[in-house]
Amino acid sequence: MLRVDNLKIYYFLRDGVVKAVDGVSFIVPDRSIVGLVGESGSGKSTLASGILRLIPPPGRIVDGKIYLDGVELTSLSEEEMRRIRGRDISMVFQDPLASLDPLMKVGEQIVEAILAHEDISREEAIERTYKLLNDVGVGEERFHSYPHQLSGGQRQRVMIAIAMALNPRILIADEPTTALDVVVQRQIMELFNELRNKYSTSILLISHDISLIIQWSDYIGVMYAGELVEFSESRKLVEKPLHPYTQALIKAIPRISGGSSRLYSIPGSPPDLTNPPSGCRFHPRCPYKMEICESKIPEEYNFHGHRVRCWLYEEGIG
Amino acid sequence: MISFINRYGVDAYLVISGIAIISIFLFLAIFADFVSPYDPIDIVGEAVQPPSNKYLMGTDSLGRDVLSRLIHGARTIMGVIAVSTAVSMVIGIPLGLISGYIGGIIDRILSVIMDSIYAFPGLILAIAVAAVLGPGIYNAAFAISVVYIPTYFRMIRGHVLSLKESLFVEAAKAMGATNNRIIFRHILPNTIYIITVIFSLNVSDAVLTEAGLSFLGLSVSSPTPDWGFDLRNGQRYLLSGYWWPVFFPGVAIILLALGFGLLGEGLNTILGGEGVKSR
Numbered sequence: 001m002l003r004v005d006n007l008k009i010y011y012f013l014r015d016g017v018v019k020a021v022d023g024v025s026f027i028v029p030d031r032s033i034v035g036l037v038g039e040s041g042s043g044k045s046t047l048a049s050g051i052l053r054l055i056p057p058p059g060r061i062v063d064g065k066i067y068l069d070g071v072e073l074t075s076l077s078e079e080e081m082r083r084i085r086g087r088d089i090s091m092v093f094q095d096p097l098a099s100l101d102p103l104m105k106v107g108e109q110i111v112e113a114i115l116a117h118e119d120i121s122r123e124e125a126i127e128r129t130y131k132l133l134n135d136v137g138v139g140e141e142r143f144h145s146y147p148h149q150l151s152g153g154q155r156q157r158v159m160i161a162i163a164m165a166l167n168p169r170i171l172i173a174d175e176p177t178t179a180l181d182v183v184v185q186r187q188i189m190e191l192f193n194e195l196r197n198k199y200s201t202s203i204l205l206i207s208h209d210i211s212l213i214i215q216w217s218d219y220i221g222v223m224y225a226g227e228l229v230e231f232s233e234s235r236k237l238v239e240k241p242l243h244p245y246t247q248a249l250i251k252a253i254p255r256i257s258g259g260s261s262r263l264y265s266i267p268g269s270p271p272d273l274t275n276p277p278s279g280c281r282f283h284p285r286c287p288y289k290m291e292i293c294e295s296k297i298p299e300e301y302n303f304h305g306h307r308v309r310c311w312l313y314e315e316g317i318g
Numbered sequence: 319m320i321s322f323i324n325r326y327g328v329d330a331y332l333v334i335s336g337i338a339i340i341s342i343f344l345f346l347a348i349f350a351d352f353v354s355p356y357d358p359i360d361i362v363g364e365a366v367q368p369p370s371n372k373y374l375m376g377t378d379s380l381g382r383d384v385l386s387r388l389i390h391g392a393r394t395i396m397g398v399i400a401v402s403t404a405v406s407m408v409i410g411i412p413l414g415l416i417s418g419y420i421g422g423i424i425d426r427i428l429s430v431i432m433d434s435i436y437a438f439p440g441l442i443l444a445i446a447v448a449a450v451l452g453p454g455i456y457n458a459a460f461a462i463s464v465v466y467i468p469t470y471f472r473m474i475r476g477h478v479l480s481l482k483e484s485l486f487v488e489a490a491k492a493m494g495a496t497n498n499r500i501i502f503r504h505i506l507p508n509t510i511y512i513i514t515v516i517f518s519l520n521v522s523d524a525v526l527t528e529a530g531l532s533f534l535g536l537s538v539s540s541p542t543p544d545w546g547f548d549l550r551n552g553q554r555y556l557l558s559g560y561w562w563p564v565f566f567p568g569v570a571i572i573l574l575a576l577g578f579g580l581l582g583e584g585l586n587t588i589l590g591g592e593g594v595k596s597r
Contacts, residue, residue, distance in 0.1 A: 054488065054491055056483075086493035091492040093485055099485045100489070101507075104504075162489075165493075
C-alpha cells in the first residue's frame with residue numbers, strides 16, 4: 001500500500017514559488033488501480049515524479065511524507081531510494097519512443113533493468129526478459145529489435161515490460177496511452193488490468209482523460225491547481241460527483257447519444273500557479289461561487305471515504 | 319554506395335572523397351618501407367636534382383629523394399596525430415561527461431579552465447606548450463593534444479546537458495539505474511556520432527598544427543622525414559628556383575588536411591551534428 005500524506009512539492013523559480021503539489025494526501029490500496037485526473041499543469045505529473053523523488057531542480061519536496069508499506073520514502077538516502085525505484089515502485093511514461101534508449105536493443109534495456117536490482121546471471125536475466133516480452137504481448141523474438149523498429153503500441157508494451165520486470169508493488173503510469181490511438185489505448189489498458197490481477201501490482205494511473213480514468217480505476221482523485229479536490233471510490237464519484245470541478249469534467253465528456261450538439265467546456269483557464277487565486281483555487285471558474293470561497297481555503301470534508309474540498313459541503317451533503 | 323550518394327548527395331561525395339584521400343596517405347604510411355623507392359635518410363644522388371624518371375619528385379638540398387621522404391613523412395605525421403588525438407579524447411571526453419552530468423561547482427571550474435585554453439589560437443598555444451616542453455616528437459604530440467582537449471570537452475558537455483534531460487535517461491533513473499550505468503550505457507553511446515564528427519574536423523586542423531610545429535623546429539629533429547620539417551629545409555633554396563623540395567611536402571600537407579576536412583564536413587551534415595565547429 002502506498003500512502004501519500006500532505007505532500008507539498010514546490011518549484012523555486014526566479015519570479016516566484018510554484019506550488020505544483022500543495023498538500024496532497026491519498027492512498028493506493030493493494031491490488032487496486034487509482035486514477036488521478038486533472039488538466040495540464042494541475043500537478044499530477046509532478047506528483048508522480050515526487051513519489052519516486054525524481055523532481056528536477058529547482059523543484060523540491062518541501063513537506064509531507066510518502067509511505068510504502070510502512071517505509072517512509074522522503075527520509076531515505078539517495079542510494080536507498082535508488083534501490084526502491086524500479087524494484088518496488090516503477091513508472092511508465094507518456095512517450096514510449098522517447099523513454100527508450102534509441103541505441104540499445106529493447107531486450108537489453110529490460111535485462112539492464114533486472115540486473116540493476118538483482119544479483120543474477122545475465123543468462124537468467126535474458127530468460128526472464130523473454131518471458132516478460134511474451135507476457136506483455138510483444139513476443140520474445142523482438143528481443144533484438146531497436147525502439148524505432150517497433151510500433152507505438154509495442155514500444156509502450158516494452159516500457160511496461162521494463163516497469164514490470166522486478167514485479168513492483170506500485171506501478172505509476174503517467175499518461176501511458178496519450179500518445180497512442182484509441183484501439184491501442186484500450187489494449188494497453190487491458191494489459192495493465194491483466195498485470196494487476198496476475199501480479200497484484202497496484203497502479204497509479206495518471207491522465208487528463210476523465211473517461212479513461214472512470215473506465216479503469218477503482219479509486220479516483222481529482223486534481224486542480226496542485227490540490228486534490230476530490231477523492232473517492234470510482235463508483236461513488238461517478239454516481240455523485242461532489243466538487244463543482246469534477247461535475248464540470250464529467251459534464252464535458254463527449255457522448256455519442258448526447259442530446260445537445262455543442263460540447264460543454266469549462267469556462268476560464270487553469271490558474272497561474274505562481275500566483276494562485278485566493279481561497280478556493282477554483283472559485284474564478286466555479287458556477288456555485290459563494291463569498292467565503294474567495295477568502296478562505298476550503299476544508300476537506302469526508303463522507304464515508306468520499307473526500308471533497310469545497311465550501312458547498314460545510315453542512316454535509318444536501 | 320549508390321544509395322548512400324542518392325540519400326545524402328553532396329555530403330556523400332565529401333565523405334567518399336575525404337576517405338579516399340585519407341586512405342591513400344594511410345596506405346603510404348603503413349607500407350612506406352615497400353612503396354618508397356629509396357631510404358628517406360640516405361643521400362641517393364646529387365643535391366637539388368629536378369624531378370626526373372630516376373627521382374620522381376627530385377632530390378633535396380642534401381641529395382635525398384623527396385618522394386621517399388614524403389612517403390615516410392606520412393608515417394611521421396599520422397603517428398603524431400594518432401597519439402595526440404588519442405590523448406585529447408582520453409582527457410576531453412571523460413571530463414566533458416563528468417562536467418555535463420554532475421554539473422555544479424565541478425562543471426564551473428572545468429568549464430573556466432577549458433574556455434581559457436580554448437581562447438588561445440590553436441597554433442600559438444601549441445607553440446607555447448611545445449616551447450616550454452622543448453623540441454621532440456612526443457612533446458609535439460602532447461602540445462597538439464592540449465589544443466584539442468577543449469573542443470571534445472565542450473561538445474561532449476553540451477551534448478550531455480541535453481541528453482541528461484531526455485526522457486530515456488529519466489526513465490532509466492525511474493528504474494533505479496546507477497549514475498555510472500546512465501553515463502556509460504546510455505549517455506556515452508549517444509554521443510559517439512558527435513565524437514566522430516569532432517574527430518575528423520579536429521584532425522584536419524591538427525595536420526596543419528603539426529606541420530606548423532615542425533616547420534618551426536619544435537617537433538622532430540633531423541634527419542627524421544617530416545613534411546613540415548622538410549618545408550623548413552627546402553624554403554631556404556626556394557629563391558634559387560629549387561621549388562620541388564617545398565612544393566611536394568606542401569601539397570601533401572594541404573591534401574591530408576583537406577581529406578579530413580571533407581570527411582568531417584560531410585559527416586557533420588549527415589549525422590546531424592550541425593553546429594560542430596572545428597577549432
